[in-house]
Amino acid sequence: xxxxxxxxxxxxxxxxxxxxxxxxxxxxxxxxxxxxxxxxxxxxxxxxxxxxxxxxxxxxxxxxxxxxxxxxxxxxxxxxxxxxxxxxxxxxxxxxxxxxxxxxxxxxxxxxxxxxxxxxxxxxxxxxxxxxxxxxxxxxxxxxxxxxxxxxxxxxxxxxxxxxxxxxxxxxxxxxxxxxxxxxxxxxxxxxxxxxxxxxxxxxxxxxxxxxxxxxxxxxxxxxxxxxxxxxxxxxxxxxxxxxxxxxxxxxxxxxxxxxxxxxxxxxxxxxxxxxxxxxxxxxxxxxxxxxxxxxxxxxxxxxxxxxxxxxxxxxxxxxxxxxxxxxxxxxxxxxxxxxxxxxxxxxxxxxxxxxxxxxxxxxxxxxxxxxxxxxxxxxxxxxxxxxxxxxxxxxxxxxxxxxxxxxxxxxxxxxxxxxxxxxxxxxxxxxxxxxxxxxxxxxxxxxxxxxxxxxxxxxxxxxxxxxxxxxxxxxxxxxxxxxxxxxxxxxxxxxxxxxxxxxxxxxxxxxxxxxxxx
Amino acid sequence: xxxxxxxxxxxxxxxxxxxxxxxxxxxxxxxxxxxxxxxxxxxxxxxxxxxxxxxxxxxxxxxxxxxxxxxxxxxxxxxxxxxxxxxxxxxxxxxxxxxxxxxxxxxxxxxxxxxxxxxxxxxxxxxxxxxxxxxxxxxxxxxxxxxxxxxxxxxxxxxxxxxxxxxxxxxxxxxxxxxxxxxxxxxxxxxxxxxxxxxxxxxxxxxxxxxxxxxxxxxxxxxxxxxxxxxxxxxxxxxxxxxxxxxxxxxxxxxxxxxxxxxxxxxxxxxxxxxxxxxxxxxxxxxxxxxxxxxxxxxxxxxxxxxxxxxxxx
Numbered sequence: 148x149x150x151x152x153x154x155x156x157x158x159x160x161x162x163x164x165x166x167x168x169x170x171x172x173x174x175x176x177x178x179x180x181x182x183x184x185x186x187x188x189x190x191x192x193x194x195x196x197x198x199x200x201x202x203x204x205x206x207x208x209x210x211x212x213x214x215x216x217x218x219x220x221x222x223x224x225x226x227x228x229x230x231x232x233x234x235x236x237x238x239x240x241x242x243x244x245x246x247x248x249x250x251x252x253x254x255x256x257x258x259x260x261x262x263x264x265x266x267x268x269x270x271x272x273x274x275x276x277x278x279x280x281x282x283x284x285x286x287x288x289x290x291x292x293x294x295x296x297x298x299x300x301x302x303x304x305x306x307x308x309x310x311x312x313x314x315x316x317x318x319x320x321x322x323x324x325x326x327x328x329x330x331x332x333x334x335x336x337x338x339x340x341x342x343x344x345x346x347x348x349x350x351x352x353x354x355x356x357x358x359x360x361x362x363x364x365x366x367x368x369x370x371x372x373x374x375x376x377x378x379x380x381x382x383x384x385x386x387x388x389x390x391x392x393x394x395x396x397x398x399x400x401x402x403x404x405x406x407x408x409x410x411x412x413x414x415x416x417x418x419x420x421x422x423x424x425x426x427x428x429x430x431x432x433x434x435x436x437x438x439x440x441x442x443x444x445x446x447x448x449x450x451x452x453x454x455x456x457x458x459x460x461x462x463x464x465x466x467x468x469x470x471x472x473x474x475x476x477x478x479x480x481x482x483x484x485x486x487x488x489x490x491x492x493x494x495x496x497x498x499x500x501x502x503x504x505x506x507x508x509x510x511x512x513x514x515x516x517x518x519x520x521x522x523x524x525x526x527x528x529x530x531x532x533x534x535x536x537x538x539x540x541x542x543x544x545x546x547x548x549x550x551x552x553x554x555x556x557x558x559x560x561x562x563x564x565x566x567x568x569x570x571x572x573x574x575x576x577x578x579x580x581x582x583x584x585x586x587x588x589x590x591x592x593x594x595x596x597x598x599x600x601x602x603x604x605x606x607x608x609x610x611x612x613x614x615x616x617x618x619x620x621x622x623x624x625x626x627x628x629x630x631x632x633x634x635x636x637x638x639x640x641x642x643x644x645x646x647x648x649x650x651x652x653x654x655x656x657x658x659x660x661x662x663x664x665x666x
Numbered sequence: 667x668x669x670x671x672x673x674x675x676x677x678x679x680x681x682x683x684x685x686x687x688x689x690x691x692x693x694x695x696x697x698x699x700x701x702x703x704x705x706x707x708x709x710x711x712x713x714x715x716x717x718x719x720x721x722x723x724x725x726x727x728x729x730x731x732x733x734x735x736x737x738x739x740x741x742x743x744x745x746x747x748x749x750x751x752x753x754x755x756x757x758x759x760x761x762x763x764x765x766x767x768x769x770x771x772x773x774x775x776x777x778x779x780x781x782x783x784x785x786x787x788x789x790x791x792x793x794x795x796x797x798x799x800x801x802x803x804x805x806x807x808x809x810x811x812x813x814x815x816x817x818x819x820x821x822x823x824x825x826x827x828x829x830x831x832x833x834x835x836x837x838x839x840x841x842x843x844x845x846x847x848x849x850x851x852x853x854x855x856x857x858x859x860x861x862x863x864x865x866x867x868x869x870x871x872x873x874x875x876x877x878x879x880x881x882x883x884x885x886x887x888x889x890x891x892x893x894x895x896x897x898x899x900x901x902x903x904x905x906x907x908x909x910x911x912x913x914x915x916x917x918x919x920x921x922x923x924x925x926x927x928x929x930x931x932x933x934x935x936x937x938x939x940x941x942x943x944x945x946x947x948x949x950x951x952x953x954x955x956x957x958x959x960x961x962x963x964x965x966x967x968x969x970x971x972x973x974x975x976x977x978x979x980x
Contacts, residue, residue, distance in 0.1 A: 253858025
């Protein structure tokens with residue numbers, strides 16, 4: 148099916164004020180009624196290109212043609228008026244207001260000088276029915292799930308007459324079930340003649356719903372292909388310019404004694420929900436224990452309990468034989484525990500602080516970094532510069548605010564801090580989420596290195612490939628309980644693993660008892 | 667004890683609650699509107715003080731109370747514009763700007779007073795006017811109710827109209843919707859073309875009008891003169907009332923009346939030979955207790971909401 152181009156961007160060049168060239172002569176073309184993947188590593192220039200299209204950034208050079216005419220787009224409002232809508236990763240919604248109020252914000256219907264709420268509801272219902280995207284106009288945004296919030300964002304763009312819808316990594320925040328739903332929604336939009344730009348670096352998802360793919364690397368367009376004519380391996384090779392190890396080569400683990408022991412652990416949250424239910428497991432020295440499971444089955448709570456960020460529990464957590472229930476986060480870290488939080492922006496980095504300060508955050512108080520009561524800047528600079536080099540953090544210098552870095556580089560800063568102090572126990576919660584393939588591969592390699600240096604590693608990930616490739620043994624969490632334990636990850640059938648994750652199957656206590664090892 | 671009850675259960679006491687609440691009511695509505703827009707107007711105190719002096723000077727100069735009132739309101743707006751320009755356009759910190767306005771007000775009102783009257787403490791040498799008192803028709807005939815609600819200064823009634831105005835503005839108008847959107851998620855508002863600075867500016871202007879009226883009441887209703895620092899923390903009490911009201915108009919009004927009551931109680935108890943240090947602390951102790959109680963209640967409510975959401979999804 149060959150349809151006409153609805154939009155084309157020609158020779159787009161965007162240079163940021165700091166001299167960084169984000170786009171170099173980029174060409175991008177959208178055909179009417181297609182779902183078009185825009186793929187590339189973090190920092191490849193995808194977001195910049197779409198910001199130019201949506202009027203959030205202005206390009207230095209280049210022309211944009213829309214429906215056959217050259218256009219100038221200098222603000223998001225201008226883009227919306229033209230029929231281009233964008234759903235950002237951070238939702239542009241007002242939590243305390245209703246769906247209908249959010250829908251009409253900016254183009255509110257008025258009656259006799261007052262806000263016409265009935266009309267707002269009516270418009271919401273109309274667009275919701277037209278696209279078959281069900282939503283309650285009177286629900287408050289703060290009461291909605293992430294998936295429904297995203298749906299409101301899509302409806303908002305459609306209400307404003309968007310023909311082209313740009314989705315910036317829409318599945319990054321969704322549960323697998325919600326991902327299935329949004330794919331159906333996108334297919335329906337396509338049937339109704341809308342054009343969708345799907346920014347992503349999840350190759351499986353691109354294969355599943357996209358028609359064509361534009362691949363970017365280092366601010367340039369590398370290739371444009373029909374999705375059904377290109378393999379995942381080929382896409383990833385084009386994205387990073389070399390073959391990725393989709394299968395990590397790793398040696399057989401030689402696990403030692405248990406370093407982390409979790410016994411009869413329960414956790415109930417502030418709202419009285421039972422999050423963790425009688426968890427028993429151990430992580431041995433020199434092994435990677437993977438925690439598989441659909442997100443929200445207690446993984447985050449588990450990692451925060453083990454690292455001491457959450458207290459208030461029954462049961463016992465022993466690290467190197469020591470009970471941590473009365474220990475502070477720092478005392479636990481001093482036992483040799485390092486932690487990659489799944490929430491990078493909140494717990495991983497201080498976004499406004501520089502690279503050096505972020506790397507030093509867990510050790511600045513140690514004697515070697517101090518001179519009397521003051522910090523030993525010289526020593527700190529030497530240490531951080533070395534780590535920046537060793538971990539390949541792409542930054543201007545050690546003082547650059549971490550906020551300015553791409554997701555992958557930000558994670559490298561986290562990893563440089565967490566992996567460099569010879570950790571004996573690593574809690575890696577979603578260590579490669581939202582980062583590019585190259586950076587992810589780097590993190591995997593480092594994790595294996597640490598394992599071979601006899602560290603105990605607890606790897607939590609919703610990414611099945613990552614779990615199966617990297618783990619030596621696997622525990623499946625479902626509904627806050629251990630649903631399965633596999634001694635040898637290599638023998639696992641992914642389909643079977645999925646059944647445990649979804650709660651279709653569950654092992655008996657005797658079978659999961661294998662997850663507990665002697666000290 | 668009996669004496670205290672005699673005071674509390676008298677019509678004069680309830681009358682005085684309304685009288686005393688009036689300036690706080692104006693200011694707390696101003697505080698409410700600005701805080702919904704995402705700016706905390708610390709400068710309410712200073713705006714009221716400027717307006718109070720302005721009312722006295724303009725009414726004395728023109729011989730008309732209404733001209734004085736207008737002068738006070740215009741002054742309030744001008745100070746609010748100055749504050750907004752510095753804080754919103756030039757991007758200085760809003761809290762620091764507010765503190766600066768308050769200190770500026772405290773000093774310069776005395777200076778202006780001295781220039782005009784030659785006195786540094788009080789404006790009694792100026793023949794300033796007072797806003798009229800209104801006997802409500804019919805209502806004034808009803809026993810008890812009439813004693814409480816009738817015979818107030820016209821600005822007391824206006825302050826309750828201010829509450830109604832605030833409620834309608836925030837909940838029924840497009841401008842109100844946008845003010846709330848700007849205050850809660852600036853990016854969201856911006857993405858649909860509602861410019862945050864514009865709506866914050868509008869909110870500041872309205873708070874200037876309201877605080878201007880509150881200031882006018884201080885010197886042309888509550889008493890009939892201007893004296894140095896006569897606002898005496900009412901701007902800050904208004905901010906506390908807004909906080910207690912949890913961003914709602916009715917809540918803010920109720921909290922203001924509670925503070926008014928504490929104030930009225932303090933005024934009356936002083937007549938009973940109670941230690942004045944104790945009595946004068948009542949309004950402030952009320953503020954602290956109120957903030958604690960409401961904050962606990964808020965947490966409970968939030969928890970309940972989470973639980974309900976959970977049971978919904980489960």
